[in-house]
Amino acid sequence: MADEELFGAWLDQELDLDAAWNGLEPGPTVDEVMARISTTPSWFLDDSVDVVALAGDVLDESGGPVVAAARKAAATAKVAARQGVAVVLWLVSSQELAGRLSTDLRLDRLDRALLAMSLRLAAVVEPQRWVEEAERREEAARTLLLWCGQCPGGESEQNARAILSRLDSAARGEALERARRDREHRSEIRRRLEQARAREAATRYSPE
Amino acid sequence: MTETPDPLHLAEYTPMASAALTDAERWPGLSVVGAARLAAASTHPAAPVWRHRVGHRLTGAEQEAARSQLPLAGWLERHLAVARSLPAYRRHRGPLETLTDFPLVTRQNLVDDIGGFVPLDADYGRMLHGTSSGSTGAALVMPDDPDELARGFHWLRDLIAGLTGGWEPDPARFAVAQVVWQRQAFTYVSVAPGFGESLVARVNLHPGEWAAEDQRAFLRDADPQVISGHPTSLEHLLDLREVVRPIAIISSAMALSATLRADLERTFDCPVLDVYGLHETRPVAVSTDGGPFLVADRRVHVEVLGSDGLSLPEGEIGEIVVTAGENAFLPLVRYRTGDTGRLVRVDGRPAIDALEGREATVFTTPAGALIPSVDLTQHLQDAGARGWSVEQAADGSVVATIAGGDADAVAARLGAMLARDVTVRRVDTIAGLGDGKPRRYRSSVTT
Numbered sequence: 001m002a003d004e005e006l007f008g009a010w011l012d013q014e015l016d017l018d019a020a021w022n023g024l025e026p027g028p029t030v031d032e033v034m035a036r037i038s039t040t041p042s043w044f045l046d047d048s049v050d051v052v053a054l055a056g057d058v059l060d061e062s063g064g065p066v067v068a069a070a071r072k073a074a075a076t077a078k079v080a081a082r083q084g085v086a087v088v089l090w091l092v093s094s095q096e097l098a099g100r101l102s103t104d105l106r107l108d109r110l111d112r113a114l115l116a117m118s119l120r121l122a123a124v125v126e127p128q129r130w131v132e133e134a135e136r137r138e139e140a141a142r143t144l145l146l147w148c149g150q151c152p153g154g155e156s157e158q159n160a161r162a163i164l165s166r167l168d169s170a171a172r173g174e175a176l177e178r179a180r181r182d183r184e185h186r187s188e189i190r191r192r193l194e195q196a197r198a199r200e201a202a203t204r205y206s207p208e
Numbered sequence: 209m210t211e212t213p214d215p216l217h218l219a220e221y222t223p224m225a226s227a228a229l230t231d232a233e234r235w236p237g238l239s240v241v242g243a244a245r246l247a248a249a250s251t252h253p254a255a256p257v258w259r260h261r262v263g264h265r266l267t268g269a270e271q272e273a274a275r276s277q278l279p280l281a282g283w284l285e286r287h288l289a290v291a292r293s294l295p296a297y298r299r300h301r302g303p304l305e306t307l308t309d310f311p312l313v314t315r316q317n318l319v320d321d322i323g324g325f326v327p328l329d330a331d332y333g334r335m336l337h338g339t340s341s342g343s344t345g346a347a348l349v350m351p352d353d354p355d356e357l358a359r360g361f362h363w364l365r366d367l368i369a370g371l372t373g374g375w376e377p378d379p380a381r382f383a384v385a386q387v388v389w390q391r392q393a394f395t396y397v398s399v400a401p402g403f404g405e406s407l408v409a410r411v412n413l414h415p416g417e418w419a420a421e422d423q424r425a426f427l428r429d430a431d432p433q434v435i436s437g438h439p440t441s442l443e444h445l446l447d448l449r450e451v452v453r454p455i456a457i458i459s460s461a462m463a464l465s466a467t468l469r470a471d472l473e474r475t476f477d478c479p480v481l482d483v484y485g486l487h488e489t490r491p492v493a494v495s496t497d498g499g500p501f502l503v504a505d506r507r508v509h510v511e512v513l514g515s516d517g518l519s520l521p522e523g524e525i526g527e528i529v530v531t532a533g534e535n536a537f538l539p540l541v542r543y544r545t546g547d548t549g550r551l552v553r554v555d556g557r558p559a560i561d562a563l564e565g566r567e568a569t570v571f572t573t574p575a576g577a578l579i580p581s582v583d584l585t586q587h588l589q590d591a592g593a594r595g596w597s598v599e600q601a602a603d604g605s606v607v608a609t610i611a612g613g614d615a616d617a618v619a620a621r622l623g624a625m626l627a628r629d630v631t632v633r634r635v636d637t638i639a640g641l642g643d644g645k646p647r648r649y650r651s652s653v654t655t
Contacts, residue, residue: 004298182295186323188332193322193349196228198337202354203264203398203408205361205384206436207461208340208487 003123004179009076010119011183015112020146024157027150028101033141036094036101037087040131044086050074051085055114058093065111073118083127084118088144106148113147124176139167227261234263235399242405245379249397249407254425256411256418260394264401265336265354271402274358277366278534283507287533291541296324307509310541312517312529318488319348326351326537335537340487350488351537358401359534360491363506364481365403368434368456371479371496375455377404378433384408385432385452389441389639391416406433413444424451438462440638442472443594443611449475458483460491463565466589467613469498484563489532489543493560500552500559507533510558511542512551525550525562569649571600573627581649584622591617595638598622600651606630611638 043049055063055070070089073081092110095101105113121130121143130140142164145152152160192198231238238246250258266274284307291297292304296317303309318325326335330351338352361384369375377383383406393412400406409430412418428451435445436458445452457472460483472480484501485491492508493501503510509531512520520526528547532540549563569581581598588596593613600606608630610618615634622630635641641648 178298181328182298182324185295185326185328186321189323189326189330189335189351192332192335193337193351195337198335198351200228200234200260200336201262201338202336202352202357203262203396203401204357204386204410205364205400205408206386206458206483207388207438208485 002176002179003078003080004182006076006078006081006119006123007176007179008183009072009081010115010123011180013072013115013119015115020112020116020149021157021161024146024149024151025106026103027105027145027148027153028103029153030138030141030145030155032101032153033091033144034134034137036091036098037130037137037140039094039098040087040090044090045083045128045131047079047082049082049086051082051089054086054089058089059107059110062107063110066107066114069111069114070118072115076119078122080122080126081118084122085114087127087130087140088114088117091144102153103150105144106150109147109149113144116147117144123179135167139164142167223257223259224261225259229263231261231263234261234265236265236267238399239405242399245405245407246397246399249382249409249430252426252429254422254429255397256395256422256426258395258397260396261398262396263398264358265334266358266401270355271358274355275362275402277359277363277505278507280505280507283533284509284531287507287531287539288541290327290539294325294327294539296321307531307542308519312513313540313543315348315488315544315546318350322348322350325540327539330537338487348488351535353535353537356490356534356536361401361403363491363504364434364458364483367481367494367496368479371481372455375433377406379404379406380431382407382409382430382432384434384436385427385430386410387413387435387437387441387445389413389437389444393417413441413448424448427451434458436460439464439468439595443468443638446471446475452476454478456481460485463563465594466498467592468594471594484547484560486530486543486545488538489530489540489545490534492528492530492532500554500561501549501563502554503558503560510551510560512549512560520550522551522553528560528563569651570653571598571606571626571649571651572604572653574604575627577627579625583625584649587621587625588613588618591621593618595641597641597648597650599649600626600653602652604628604653607633609633609635609641611635611641 052067052070052074055067059066070085073085092105121140125136129136142152146164151157288307297304300311334354335351336354338350340348365375383400383403390412391414395410395412397407397409400408413423427448432452432454434456435452435454438461439459442457442459454476456478457476457480459480464482469480479496482495483491484493491504492510493503495501511529512526513529514520514526525548528545528549530543530545532543547563547565549560552559552561564581571579584598591614593610595611596608598608606626606628608618608622610632615632619630619632
């Protein structure tokens with residue numbers, strides 16, 4: 001079951017999935033990233049972790065946009081969003097603590113990757129499952145690389161697209177589609193009610 | 209010479225500031241005769257400043273359809289099926305099989321997420337902007353349904369016809385004049401749907417908005433068959449007793465006191481209908497005799513719930529919760545009205561008795577006995593008050609302000625009931641009570 005509120009927060013970011021595939025640079029392999037996700041320390045996922053402060057600690061002074069993205073995720077007050085941020089921050093910080101990946105993650109798009117992971121993916125797959133389930137871990141690794149603007153090491157872009165598309169199961173796609181439709185409906189209702197034609201109202205015959 | 213700007217003027221009341229349609233869109237298919245009648249009323253020399261121009265929006269076929277109420281067989285089941293598909297319930301955990309499975313909906317829920325309560329297949333183009341300021345909380349913007357508004361008119365028409373022996377269009381008379389009494393208000397003249405192109409008007413009796421002599425001249429010519437309003441404005445109708453001769457009067461939006469009902473009935477020698485409903489739910493019930501409010505023969509279902517949220521048996525006082533299926537754009541299930549009352553049967557039909565606006569307030573005696581506001585209501589009405597405000601301070605002292613009525617009698621009766629001195633201040637009119645509902649209770653005493 002998708003968290004439609006969280007997914008709605010993702011849609012509010014107006015980030016374009018198709019555009020994310022533009023300008024990919026080579027990245028680390030999917031296996032490397034998956035292995036790193038599986039070693040996410042449990043305390044990173046703990047409720048008490050302040051992910052905004054953590055983002056500030058993990059990134060240097062150039063990390064302003066990432067901290068801002070973490071703040072947006074935290075503002076949803078959703079456990080899944082917070083944990084999604086934590087996993088991404090682990091991947092960054094682990095390069096100091098557990099050794100560098102074959103290719104560094106791009107930091108210039110990390111803010112968007114943080115939002116994609118903590119709002120979009122976390123809305124349909126809880127981050128705990130990224131750590132615990134191989135298939136969901138692969139989806140998380142590939143999603144992260146995509147939004148970091150990196151093609152998985154050793155793969156063609158075409159191959160990477162095909163695999164990520166397969167991992168996005170139909171059921172989840174449906175849930176997201178419904179969330180998207182609901183959201184558009186809500187905004188359409190608000191828009192229509194404010195239109196002049198609606199605002200002229202209609203004759204009434206007694207007060208209420 | 210320049211005029212001093214009125215600091216309390218609201219831009220939306222600038223004449224025709226909200227007009228966006230053509231007359232052909234407001235009144236599709238209006239005949240030449242009907243248009244001429246409308247034009248004559250619009251330009252009547254004693255007419256008020258018409259601040260708005262609104263129509264019923266319905267074609268001839270739609271007007272004809274609105275003359276009949278929607279069929280009731282099986283409506284609640286279909287209504288619940290529609291509700292299950294609403295975005296608002298997407299995250300509901302647990303079954304939504306029967307009515308009582310549905311969570312209660314509050315006004316704040318609608319304020320926060322009105323789109324979530326509109327069906328996904330709604331015909332957006334037919335939705336109209338409705339607002340309810342309510343007596344508490346933020347204003348609510350909600351979709352209105354032009355078909356429902358027209359059916360609501362014909363529901364009133366049928367009720368009045370039943371009480372008066374018939375209500376047919378009379379080309380020489382307005383069908384309805386809705387009277388308000390506000391410093392500023394929307395005023396308009398329009399055409400009733402499916403009723404011989406008879407005119408309807410919404411007029412403001414406030415002397416600052418419309419000179420008294422013009423009111424008399426215009427209303428004498430309009431000669432409305434039915435007059436609707438709320439108690440504050442209907443009270444001023446008493447001053448127009450020589451001018452209008454309604455076949456029926458409709459009071460709604462606020463509670464009508466027995467005294468004002470009797471004054472209106474006696475003065476105009478016609479039935480007075482007290483309609484209970486909210487903008488969100490549409491009309492729910494009606495009292496034609498000052499007794500219990502009969503639940504309307506429409507797509508509306510009334511429950512009375514206890515403070516634990518569970519249905520109370522007939523006869524017990526609790527919060528009125530309404531399931532409303534007339535407005536196609538707002539199919540409400542279990543909407544909390546904030547009003548209290550008890551369900552009773554009148555000739556086998558469900559009715560609401562002891563209806564009180566908003567939360568039931570409880571007063572206390574020095575010995576700690578609890579006195580519900582409904583008990584005070586009876587005595588205030590009996591003493592002839594048309595409206596009132598009764599407040600009990602934290603130290604137990606009680607102050608009552610009454611509009612009309614016998615202040616000494618109120619002081620004596622409330623004093624006896626509450627076993628303490630009650631200070632009573634009398635004002636001449638309901639408007640003198642200030643803004644808000646004309647029957648108000650507040651108690652700072654914690655129980």
